[in-house]
Each structure stands twice: as structure tokens, then as C-alpha cells.
Amino acid sequence: MNRLTRFLEEKFMPVAARVGEQRHLQAIRDGIVMTIPLVIIGSLFLILAYLPIPGYEFFMEGLFGGNWQTNLLYPVGATFDLLAIFVAFGIAYRLAERYKIDPLSTSAISIAGFLLVTPYKISFTPEGMDQVFDVAGIPLALTGSKGMFVAIIVAIVSTEIYRLFVKKNIVIKMPDGVPPAVAKSFASLIPGFAVVLTLWLIRLLLQVTPFGDMHNIVGEILGKPLSLLGGSLIGAIIAVIIAQMLWVSGIHGQALVWGIMSPVWLSLVDENRLAYSAGNEIPNVVNTQFMDIFYSVGGSGTTLGLALLLFFRSQSKQMKQLGKLAIGPGLFNINEPIIFGMPMIMNPIMMIPFILVPVVVVTVSYFAMDLGIVAKTAGIMVPWTTPAPIGGFLATGGKISGAALQLFNVILSAALYYPFFKIWDNQKRKEEGNLDVVNESTGKSKTA
Structure with missing residues (x-):
């Protein structure tokens, strides 16, 4: 028992403390926490749409018409289906706060960067036909939970590029009499352009690869392995043991x-x-x-x-x-x-x-x-x-x-x-x- 206590004090606790203080991990944690109220709100409407009460569907249909369930699910789509966009905003905002740079401008640029690397194409096959058609639009699957890993990467990369330009003082400075909001907007112009340019080039490069876009390559390399581990009993047990060992430390x-x-x-x-x-x-x-x-x-x-x-x-x-x-x-x-x-x-x-x-x-x-x-x-x-x-x-x-x-x-x-x-x-x-x-x-x- 003394050996376990000594291990926790001398080996485990210092490493865990350093990991816990890592600013990117803190930003990911706090940025995702920002989305939780929205997801809970969406869940409340999901519960109302599928309450397991006998006769509930007939009651609601008589009260609100045949489309009552579709109407109740609108807030679900506005929360769950835009989860990656909220994450791109939240993580960039929290990371910018830690760097003491303008969080609002950084978050807006992060969202623009995320949308830039996301394919603007929806493929569908009309009923009764075999031909596949492509129309302009961003798939909701990629702006929801499926795009979350890309949102995290883009938020961190875009904020780091923004910080680099601010640190090197490569920004447009306005005269002292200019309102602060206007001055901040112009100050973000060059860093924002650098972020958009970098992510645009990444998108062009990925288009000529078998992956096609960032979502595919991140899903294959990062998303699938993490989902397999995190969604398994072994992954859950590992997470629990580490969490509990951190607590006792x-x-x-x-x-x-x-x-x-x-x-x-x-x-x-x-x-x-x-x-x-x-x-x-x-x-x-x-x-x-x-x-x-x-x-x-x-x-x-x-x-x-x-x-x-x-x-x-x-x-x-x-x-x-x-x-x-x-x-x-x-x-x-x-x-x-x-x-x-x-x-x-x-x-x-x-x-x-x-x-x-x-x-x-x-x-x-x-x-x-x-x-x-x-x-x-x-x-x-x-x-x-x-x-x-x-x-x-x-x-x-x-x-x-x-x-x-x-x-x-x-x-x-x-x-x-x-x-x-x-x-x-x-x-x-x-x-x-x-x-x-x-x-x-x-x-x-x-x-x-």
C-alpha cells in the first residue's frame, strides 16, 4: 500500500498535473462544455417527441396536427446537427482567452475555417431513379457530431496561426481615435487571411488525394480508432481507472x-x-x-x-x-x-x-x-x-x-x-x- 501511495505521489501525480494544465486540452474540455446546455435543450425536445406513453402520439396529433413530431424536432436539429460548429467556436474562444488574444475574432475565423475544409456538396438519389445527383450544400452529418474531430483540429490550428501573427505584431493598427470594435476587426484581418489561406491550401491538396477532404482523412486516421476504443468496455474501464487514480492523487x-x-x-x-x-x-x-x-x-x-x-x-x-x-x-x-x-x-x-x-x-x-x-x-x-x-x-x-x-x-x-x-x-x-x-x-x- 505504501508503494502504491509513493507511486501516485512521485510518478503519477506530477505527470497528471502537467497533462491537466496543458492549455490545448483545457480549451478542448471547456469548449465542449459550452455546447452541453444546447445539447440538453435539444434533448428535452427529443424526449417530448418520443414520450413512451400509450396514446401520446394520438393526443399530440389531435392537438397539433399531423406534423407535430417534425415540428418538435426542429430544435433537435438546431442543436445536435450543428454541434461541430459550436465546438469550433467554443474551443477557439477558450484557447484565445488563455493566449490573451481577441477571442471573438478568433472564434469567428475558426468557424470560417471549419466551413472552408468541409465539402459543399450533398449527393442524393431521387426516389425511383438510379442516378446520383449532387447539389450545393453542407451535409448536416459533417456539421454535427461526425465533424467534431475536424472542428477541434481547425479550432486549434486557426487559433495558433492567429496567435503567431499577433505575437509577431503582423497586424493592421488603427489610430487611437478609432472605436475599439473597429480596431479589433482590422487587427484580425491579416491573421484571419493567413488562417483562411492555410486551410484553403490544405483543402486543395487533400482534393487530389484518395481521401478527398479533411473529414475523410481525420475520420479514417483518428475518428475510427478512437471511437472503437472509447466505445468499448476496455476503453470505458481505462477511462474510469485513470479518472479515479487522478482523484486519489x-x-x-x-x-x-x-x-x-x-x-x-x-x-x-x-x-x-x-x-x-x-x-x-x-x-x-x-x-x-x-x-x-x-x-x-x-x-x-x-x-x-x-x-x-x-x-x-x-x-x-x-x-x-x-x-x-x-x-x-x-x-x-x-x-x-x-x-x-x-x-x-x-x-x-x-x-x-x-x-x-x-x-x-x-x-x-x-x-x-x-x-x-x-x-x-x-x-x-x-x-x-x-x-x-x-x-x-x-x-x-x-x-x-x-x-x-x-x-x-x-x-x-x-x-x-x-x-x-x-x-x-x-x-x-x-x-x-x-x-x-x-x-x-x-x-x-x-x-x-
């Missing part, structure tokens, strides 16, 4: 790991959303909602079961008080009171279940969905603070099995935490007893 594990994996998991959410909307079989088990709703019951480490143990089963005064403080936030998947109050950080006893319990929960949840015992998540982005079992019910498209799995995970985590909880609780009670003896011998208050 004192670093916000989910913020770092989720920041890296979000582009993969969000794209898998959208694949599920499209399949669910079309009435097809849902393809993916692992995605953002799987990790947020079924792994994070009670917070990182699946700690709602532990919060219940602290509240109902603690014998020591300290742990009993912690249980009272932790149970409320834990119901909404916030567990900082447990992580810092127990604590979990560098705790030689509790760090073992804190790392292993989520691995068991993720594995059980994966096979429950993969084998068809529990419904897969339906591409509906439910806020991670949604209490169990409501979160599981909504994330699976209104399926009771999703709610049941969340409740089962709470019971399972409580059972797995229990032996370690008892050791820690007994240790704290013994410390309090020793303190009472010391206080009695000195004539001071017995209060621990």
Missing part, C-alpha cells in the same frame, strides 16, 4: 479524462440519437450518458451507496456527521464532501474501493445493456446532476430498466464499499475513543 479526474474523451463519447451519443429517432436498433453502449448516468451515481466513484452507508450505518461521530453532509449533494451526484471529507485523496484504505467499485459498476452496466437486459441510452442528454433513478429512466428513453439499473448500481456499490467503510469507521471510532480517554485524563471536555 488530488486532481479532478473526470474533468481531465472526460475533456479528452468527450468528442468520442458525444459522437456516440448522437449515433444513438439518430437510431432512436429513426426507430432503429441503438448501436452504442458506452457514451457520455452511459458514463455520466450509470457510472457517476452519486458522483465520481459511484459513491451514492457509500453516502447512504455513512448516513445510516456510521458508528463514529465524524463519519456520521459526514454522512449528514454528503447525503443531500450525493443524491444529485455531487460527492466533494466525501472526496475531501472522508477523505478519498491518498487514503490507503478507501482508495482501493474508490478505484475498483466504478470498474465493477461499469462492467455490470455494460453487459446488462449489451445483452439486452437493460435498454441502451437513447441519445438523450440528461443533466449529470439528475437524481437516480430519474436519470436512468430519461437517458434510456423512458425505460424502467434504465431506472432499475441505476438503483441496482447504488445497492451494488454500497455492498462493495461496505467492508472498507467498516474498517475506516471503526478506525475513526477508535480514534475518538482514545481522544475521550485523553480528555478525561487531562480533565478537559470529552467532546471528540
Whole structure:
């Protein structure tokens, strides 16, 4: 155990801290976080369009007409189908903030760059014909989750080019009397031209290759391998272990790991959303909602079961008080009171279940969905603070099995935490007893 603690302190923690402070990863994480409210809003309309209530469709059709479902899905398209554009804006904005350059101009140029490398052609075959026709237009698939990796690359590249020109002072400077907004617009002219020129040349070069465009080459080289790994049970387990090890080292594990994996998991959410909307079989088990709703019951480490143990089963005064403080936030998947109050950080006893319990929960949840015992998540982005079992019910498209799995995970985590909880609780009670003896011998208050 001392060897593990020494490894975390001396080897793992310094590397993790450097990775967590890397500005590009921070910008990716924060830029994607900017899109979450929009995706949740779109998900609310998706839920309303497919509420699993008998007679609901006939009721809505009688109330709003035959096109009620199509009309309800407009906001879904305006959020999910433009996800890559929001990401291109958000990442460039956050990275520009860190470089202390004009974030608004940088973000606008990033969006222009993303649209520049995106094919402006839609191919379709009219019904009853064999001939394929091409019309002008950007495919929604490429402005949605499928184009997210390209959006990330373009946002970073365009911001770095912009920063280079600003750093070298290759900008148009206006006289002091010119309004700041106008001055900033002219200052972005040369850096913006350099960004557009660079990405335009890249597009022309890729057109003469077998790939054809940036979306194809990024999808083949980066997107497919990451999706295969990130969408697998092994990928989920690796992500969980790294996140938990970061937590016990004192670093916000989910913020770092989720920041890296979000582009993969969000794209898998959208694949599920499209399949669910079309009435097809849902393809993916692992995605953002799987990790947020079924792994994070009670917070990182699946700690709602532990919060219940602290509240109902603690014998020591300290742990009993912690249980009272932790149970409320834990119901909404916030567990900082447990992580810092127990604590979990560098705790030689509790760090073992804190790392292993989520691995068991993720594995059980994966096979429950993969084998068809529990419904897969339906591409509906439910806020991670949604209490169990409501979160599981909504994330699976209104399926009771999703709610049941969340409740089962709470019971399972409580059972797995229990032996370690008892050791820690007994240790704290013994410390309090020793303190009472010391206080009695000195004539001071017995209060621990």
C-alpha cells in the first residue's frame, strides 16, 4: 500500500498535473462544455417527441396536427446537427482567452475555417431513379457530431496561426481615435487571411488525394480508432481507472479524462440519437450518458451507496456527521464532501474501493445493456446532476430498466464499499475513543 501511495505521489501525480494544465486540452474540455446546455435543450425536445406513453402520439396529433413530431424536432436539429460548429467556436474562444488574444475574432475565423475544409456538396438519389445527383450544400452529418474531430483540429490550428501573427505584431493598427470594435476587426484581418489561406491550401491538396477532404482523412486516421476504443468496455474501464487514480492523487479526474474523451463519447451519443429517432436498433453502449448516468451515481466513484452507508450505518461521530453532509449533494451526484471529507485523496484504505467499485459498476452496466437486459441510452442528454433513478429512466428513453439499473448500481456499490467503510469507521471510532480517554485524563471536555 505504501508503494502504491509513493507511486501516485512521485510518478503519477506530477505527470497528471502537467497533462491537466496543458492549455490545448483545457480549451478542448471547456469548449465542449459550452455546447452541453444546447445539447440538453435539444434533448428535452427529443424526449417530448418520443414520450413512451400509450396514446401520446394520438393526443399530440389531435392537438397539433399531423406534423407535430417534425415540428418538435426542429430544435433537435438546431442543436445536435450543428454541434461541430459550436465546438469550433467554443474551443477557439477558450484557447484565445488563455493566449490573451481577441477571442471573438478568433472564434469567428475558426468557424470560417471549419466551413472552408468541409465539402459543399450533398449527393442524393431521387426516389425511383438510379442516378446520383449532387447539389450545393453542407451535409448536416459533417456539421454535427461526425465533424467534431475536424472542428477541434481547425479550432486549434486557426487559433495558433492567429496567435503567431499577433505575437509577431503582423497586424493592421488603427489610430487611437478609432472605436475599439473597429480596431479589433482590422487587427484580425491579416491573421484571419493567413488562417483562411492555410486551410484553403490544405483543402486543395487533400482534393487530389484518395481521401478527398479533411473529414475523410481525420475520420479514417483518428475518428475510427478512437471511437472503437472509447466505445468499448476496455476503453470505458481505462477511462474510469485513470479518472479515479487522478482523484486519489488530488486532481479532478473526470474533468481531465472526460475533456479528452468527450468528442468520442458525444459522437456516440448522437449515433444513438439518430437510431432512436429513426426507430432503429441503438448501436452504442458506452457514451457520455452511459458514463455520466450509470457510472457517476452519486458522483465520481459511484459513491451514492457509500453516502447512504455513512448516513445510516456510521458508528463514529465524524463519519456520521459526514454522512449528514454528503447525503443531500450525493443524491444529485455531487460527492466533494466525501472526496475531501472522508477523505478519498491518498487514503490507503478507501482508495482501493474508490478505484475498483466504478470498474465493477461499469462492467455490470455494460453487459446488462449489451445483452439486452437493460435498454441502451437513447441519445438523450440528461443533466449529470439528475437524481437516480430519474436519470436512468430519461437517458434510456423512458425505460424502467434504465431506472432499475441505476438503483441496482447504488445497492451494488454500497455492498462493495461496505467492508472498507467498516474498517475506516471503526478506525475513526477508535480514534475518538482514545481522544475521550485523553480528555478525561487531562480533565478537559470529552467532546471528540
